[in-house]
Amino acid sequence: MADAPQRIEQLIDLMARLPGLGPRSARRAVLLMLKKRGAVMAPLAQVMAEVALTARDCLRCGNIGDADLCAICRDERRATGEVCVVENVADLWAMERGGAFKGRYHVLGGTLSALDAVGPAELRIPLLVERVADEGISEVILALNATVDGQTTAHYIAEVLEGAGVAITSLAQGVPVGGELDYLDDGTIGAALRARRRF
Amino acid sequence: MADAPQRIEQLIDLMARLPGLGPRSARRAVLLMLKKRGAVMAPLAQVMAEVALTARDCLRCGNIGDADLCAICRDERRATGEVCVVENVADLWAMERGGAFKGRYHVLGGTLSALDAVGPAELRIPLLVERVADEGISEVILALNATVDGQTTAHYIAEVLEGAGVAITSLAQGVPVGGELDYLDDGTIGAALRARRRF
Ligand SMILES: [Zn+2]
Ligand SMILES: [Zn+2]
Numbered sequence: 001m002a003d004a005p006q007r008i009e010q011l012i013d014l015m016a017r018l019p020g021l022g023p024r025s026a027r028r029a030v031l032l033m034l035k036k037r038g039a040v041m042a043p044l045a046q047v048m049a050e051v052a053l054t055a056r057d058c059l060r061c062g063n064i065g066d067a068d069l070c071a072i073c074r075d076e077r078r079a080t081g082e083v084c085v086v087e088n089v090a091d092l093w094a095m096e097r098g099g100a101f102k103g104r105y106h107v108l109g110g111t112l113s114a115l116d117a118v119g120p121a122e123l124r125i126p127l128l129v130e131r132v133a134d135e136g137i138s139e140v141i142l143a144l145n146a147t148v149d150g151q152t153t154a155h156y157i158a159e160v161l162e163g164a165g166v167a168i169t170s171l172a173q174g175v176p177v178g179g180e181l182d183y184l185d186d187g188t189i190g191a192a193l194r195a196r197r198r199f
Numbered sequence: 200m201a202d203a204p205q206r207i208e209q210l211i212d213l214m215a216r217l218p219g220l221g222p223r224s225a226r227r228a229v230l231l232m233l234k235k236r237g238a239v240m241a242p243l244a245q246v247m248a249e250v251a252l253t254a255r256d257c258l259r260c261g262n263i264g265d266a267d268l269c270a271i272c273r274d275e276r277r278a279t280g281e282v283c284v285v286e287n288v289a290d291l292w293a294m295e296r297g298g299a300f301k302g303r304y305h306v307l308g309g310t311l312s313a314l315d316a317v318g319p320a321e322l323r324i325p326l327l328v329e330r331v332a333d334e335g336i337s338e339v340i341l342a343l344n345a346t347v348d349g350q351t352t353a354h355y356i357a358e359v360l361e362g363a364g365v366a367i368t369s370l371a372q373g374v375p376v377g378g379e380l381d382y383l384d385d386g387t388i389g390a391a392l393r394a395r396r397r398f
Contacts, residue, residue: 017239051232
């Protein structure tokens with residue numbers, strides 16, 4: 001690519017680091033943007049810059065928002081008694097697409113993992129314990145992925161919250177073994193939520 | 200995605216329009232960017248904005264550059280007697296990666312296509328005829344894709360340039376039937392260039 005101006009090469013390199021894009025597809029994406037500089041590239045750059053500038057992690061639940069508290073934590077119509085614990089923001093978005101859950105969330109930021117040396121302190125588990133004590137939460141719904149690490153994490157949280165006077169449930173029917181929430185259709189997530197069982 | 204701030208939804212929508220990215224992979228790309236706002240998202244937005252602002256189509260050859268003439272047209276070490284005709288900038292980049300061609304280019308901006316109603320006037324063919332007359336070009340190398348439309352276009356250009364006193368050659372050995380330049384390895388492109396034949 002000796003002929004592509006340096007900035008364009010840089011742009012291709014940066015795009016190629018995004019998940020799902022390799023060097024070839026990054027090049028194709030950049031070529032399309034170059035063809036549609038006004039209609040695609042300029043608006044994309046602007047929205048991206050705005051989001052980079054304004055996006056913030058919600059101090060309470062870990063969701064992405066644009067203020068100290070995210071839109072869900074600010075929304076007073078959301079039930080405050082139920083907190084749905086998810087691994088990451090992608091899973092929160094998947095739950096929201098399902099539209100079945102009317103409570104609030106707690107984003108762990110990952111799962112416990114011996115292999116990756118992720119302990120409870122690396123996740124937002126201590127913060128969850130605080131929230132249960134402070135916010136009058138009556139049910140914690142564990143919506144963790146049906147993977148080994150996800151289930152290890154679920155068991156750990158159930159243990160930590162034992163005696164806190166809160167019901168602990170988990171998504172059940174409909175989540176395939178080894179499946180990840182973000183790949184499920186909305187109906188499946190809704191069914192799993194309705195059929196949740198005590199953990 | 201009711202919970203994602205509106206700008207983030209907008210960003211996902213824009214990303215999903217890029218080739219190779221659907222709604223799901225756009226979401227994953229945006230989530231990664233959101234995680235790495237300083238290291239990935241902000242620099243990407245900035246480089247993209249700069250390119251959107253500065254990129255220009257070369258007035259002579261149709262390549263993308265940052266001035267009236269692209270870096271290749273400005274480069275006095277490039278042979279001026281040979282012009283390589285390609286369909287689009289992606290193919291020009293593929294030729295340059297091969298590194299075998301030392302002349303200059305002419306980017307058509309597509310191929311003739313009855314189906315898509317693309318005639319010679321929609322491409323940069325009249326400009327090619329002008330260049331052959333004005334720039335002392337001795338050889339026009341047709342490096343069009345080995346597709347039906349690509350070859351139709353090659354034949355049309357050969358016809359139009361008949362009697363212009365210019366040798367017309369085409370890439371030969373190594374370009375698989377139905378193959379597209381942008382998918383070939385560099386060695387194949389080099390071999391096809393060296394073995395080019397009269398058209
Ligand atoms: Zn929140
Ligand atoms: Zn040029």
